[in-house]
Amino acid sequence: MIVGRSVVCHRQYVSAGGFVSIATQSPPTEPESDLAAPSPAPAPGRLHSLRRFWPYLRPYRGPLVVATVLAIIATVTAIAIPVVVARIIDGPIARRDIDGIVGPIALVLVLGMLEALGVWGRRWLVSEPATRFEITMRAKLYRKLQSLAIARHDAWESGQLLSRAVDDLSTMRRFVAFVGPFLCINLVVIPVGLLILFALSWEVGAIFVIVIFPLGYLCNRFDRRYSVAARRAQDQSGDLATTAEESAQGVRVLKAFGRGAFFGARWTAQARELQKTELEKVRLDATLWSALVGLPQIAVVFALGYGGYAVVHGTMTMGTLIAAITLANLVQWPIIATGFLLAELSNARTAADRYWEIIDVPVDIADPARPVVPPEHIIGELRLDGVRFAFPRGKDDTAVEPVLRDVSLRVRPGETLALVGATGSGKTALLNLIPRLYDADAGVITIDGIDITSLRVADLREVVTIAFEDPVLFSASVRENVALGDPTATDADVRRALDIAAAEFVDELPWGLDTRIGEQGLSLSGGQRQRLALARAVLNREGTATRGRIMVLDDPLSALDVETEERVQARLRAALSGVTTLLVAHRPSTAALADRVALLADGRIVADGTHEQLLRTNTRYRELMGGNPNQLYRKSGDRAGELS
Numbered sequence: 001m002i003v004g005r006s007v008v009c010h011r012q013y014v015s016a017g018g019f020v021s022i023a024t025q026s027p028p029t030e031p032e033s034d035l036a037a038p039s040p041a042p043a044p045g046r047l048h049s050l051r052r053f054w055p056y057l058r059p060y061r062g063p064l065v066v067a068t069v070l071a072i073i074a075t076v077t078a079i080a081i082p083v084v085v086a087r088i089i090d091g092p093i094a095r096r097d098i099d100g101i102v103g104p105i106a107l108v109l110v111l112g113m114l115e116a117l118g119v120w121g122r123r124w125l126v127s128e129p130a131t132r133f134e135i136t137m138r139a140k141l142y143r144k145l146q147s148l149a150i151a152r153h154d155a156w157e158s159g160q161l162l163s164r165a166v167d168d169l170s171t172m173r174r175f176v177a178f179v180g181p182f183l184c185i186n187l188v189v190i191p192v193g194l195l196i197l198f199a200l201s202w203e204v205g206a207i208f209v210i211v212i213f214p215l216g217y218l219c220n221r222f223d224r225r226y227s228v229a230a231r232r233a234q235d236q237s238g239d240l241a242t243t244a245e246e247s248a249q250g251v252r253v254l255k256a257f258g259r260g261a262f263f264g265a266r267w268t269a270q271a272r273e274l275q276k277t278e279l280e281k282v283r284l285d286a287t288l289w290s291a292l293v294g295l296p297q298i299a300v301v302f303a304l305g306y307g308g309y310a311v312v313h314g315t316m317t318m319g320t321l322i323a324a325i326t327l328a329n330l331v332q333w334p335i336i337a338t339g340f341l342l343a344e345l346s347n348a349r350t351a352a353d354r355y356w357e358i359i360d361v362p363v364d365i366a367d368p369a370r371p372v373v374p375p376e377h378i379i380g381e382l383r384l385d386g387v388r389f390a391f392p393r394g395k396d397d398t399a400v401e402p403v404l405r406d407v408s409l410r411v412r413p414g415e416t417l418a419l420v421g422a423t424g425s426g427k428t429a430l431l432n433l434i435p436r437l438y439d440a441d442a443g444v445i446t447i448d449g450i451d452i453t454s455l456r457v458a459d460l461r462e463v464v465t466i467a468f469e470d471p472v473l474f475s476a477s478v479r480e481n482v483a484l485g486d487p488t489a490t491d492a493d494v495r496r497a498l499d500i501a502a503a504e505f506v507d508e509l510p511w512g513l514d515t516r517i518g519e520q521g522l523s524l525s526g527g528q529r530q531r532l533a534l535a536r537a538v539l540n541r542e543g544t545a546t547r548g549r550i551m552v553l554d555d556p557l558s559a560l561d562v563e564t565e566e567r568v569q570a571r572l573r574a575a576l577s578g579v580t581t582l583l584v585a586h587r588p589s590t591a592a593l594a595d596r597v598a599l600l601a602d603g604r605i606v607a608d609g610t611h612e613q614l615l616r617t618n619t620r621y622r623e624l625m626g627g628n629p630n631q632l633y634r635k636s637g638d639r640a641g642e643l644s
């Protein structure tokens with residue numbers, strides 16, 4: 001939904017979600033004032049969001065200033081050429097002095113060469129700073145996205161992020177390389193051209209200024225209307241990217257349910273909306289362009305009329321008239337180009353707004369001011385006391401009921417505790433609080449008595465390892481996917497982790513550990529993917545005093561058959577003895593393998609004990625596990641009939 005369908009929509013969300021209003025957030029003044037830094041009050045002004053990029057451009061100010069000066073020189077020399085030509089016509093040519101022509105012609109040649117050199121120098125100097133700037137800003141955006149709480153990501157459409165990271169920053173690069181410098185150049189060249197025109201003939205200069213005067217008003221009006229349309233177009237293009245991504249990712253579902261046409265219709269409708277906005281932009285642009293082209297032409301016609309009259313009556317020389325008209329034509333170009341530059345300025349401004357909207361989101365899960373250093377040896381006692389948690393509000397601003405109201409739970413060092421609850425009861429939410437993917441609204445979570453919010457986030461995530469039910473694999477080799485959390489892991493480490501996760505199938509893959517998997521690689525079954533994700537979680541956890549002392553497993557074996565699940569569980573226990581494990585369990589077979597089970601209902605832990613105890617004593621638990629205890633034990637494979 002959010003970042004973007006429109007500015008309005010975005011702001012609604014911001015206020016609804018309790019996020020600090022993005023629009024009123026403000027800038028880091030230095031590149032180093034990085035992501036978590038609170039922002040000072042914003043400075044007003046329509047170019048404010050563009051000005052905020054200055055600290056990142058400052059290192060390149062030398063080449064950028066030289067490039068702009070070169071471009072000014074190139075344009076001014078182009079304007080100077082007609083003046084020299086006028087002098088040649090009125091001077092040596094009028095006097096029929098052939099020898100006297102050579103010098104001025106050489107000057108025209110030098111001016112022409114200077115112009116060419118200026119054009120070349122500008123392009124050459126500007127390209128590297130502009131592309132480096134783009135890379136820096138992309139890296140900053142990436143770091144910011146990584147630093148944000150999952151709740152923020154939940155609220156954003158991936159297409160919107162994609163279009164900001166790719167399209168908006170390309171627009172900014174164009175602004176730095178071309179639009180910005182040429183706007184500066186025009187600010188110099190147009191007045192200089194008009195001054196020379198005045199110097200040649202103040203009457204022609206005056207005609208020109210009077211006729212093009214309304215352009216100032218038109219440009220201002222255009223800018224206001226165009227920037228609104230530009231913002232809408234960029235947001236709509238983000239929506240389109242989201243639909244394209246969802247259709248590509250969900251192609252199987254769409255095909256299976258025959259909903260391809262439905263998504264196609266949605267895609268076309270969004271494309272039409274974008275087309276409407278683009279047409280609106282083009283119409284605004286066309287109106288301004290016609291004025292930018294037409295008014296100077298009218299000025300030239302008036303100047304020609306007046307100049308012709310003056311030449312006939314001997315108050316102006318032919319050379320001056322030719323120079324004035326040529327100059328007027330030359331000054332036209334920067335004026336006409338202003339239309340394009342203003343449109344690009346609006347695009348750049350809205351791209352900058354969209355960029356800062358992400359960067360200004362406060363980092364709510366940040367390191368404490370004075371972090372506690374974790375002890376060298378973590379025993380692994382996990383406690384939750386009175387934990388309360390609600391997901392952030394949606395854009396409709398409806399109140400959100402807390403998922404967890406008052407959760408108190410203790411997992412002893414080395415214990416495996418299965419968390420059981422009805423679907424939607426908040427098990428995943430609870431697990432996500434432990435590595436601080438979300439923060440609890442109230443209550444305390446401690447590891448060995450240390451409040452997790454007093455640890456550096458990176459330290460906490462060293463201690464807590466998580467594996468999700470929905471395994472995410474990247475477009476990389478098996479080895480790279482498994483060693484994601486520890487790039488220093490050896491092949492032996494990777495193999496041991498794969499062994500614990502019963503991922504022997506890797507040996508059957510065409511290139512073993514080197515087989516490329518993920519979106520652009522080999523497709524794996526759900527169970528195979530889960531085992532690789534589990535191997536990633538358990539990699540290198542053995543024998544370390546702090547790393548992965550607490551494992552949080554969100555039903556990571558749900559896609560395995562009962563027999564494989566038991567095998568994996570047994571290996572996990574043996575390899576990770578001493579590791580405290582909190583495990584979401586949906587199946588009796590999973591719960592039965594845990595040391596203890598806690599039942600989550602109505603936002604609280606309503607019962608805990610062993611699987612067998614709860615089956616006997618707790619109706620809710622028994623219902624969740626699928627019926628009567630005898631049936632349940634039969635379902636849990638080898639343990640069938642143990643208690644019957």
Ligand SMILES: Nc1ncnc2c1ncn2[C@@H]1O[C@H](COP(=O)(O)OP(=O)(O)OP(=O)(O)O)[C@@H](O)[C@H]1O
Pocket residue numbers: 154391392403421422423424425426427428429430
């Ligand atoms: N990002 C989110 N924003 C808002 N609400 C959410 C979000 N994720 C989950 N919820 C809601 O919070 C509640 C708890 O979700 P959670 O995923 O923790 O349940 P669960 O017990 O893990 O469910 P399951 O067993 O089906 O995996 C559900 O009602 C769900 O709709």
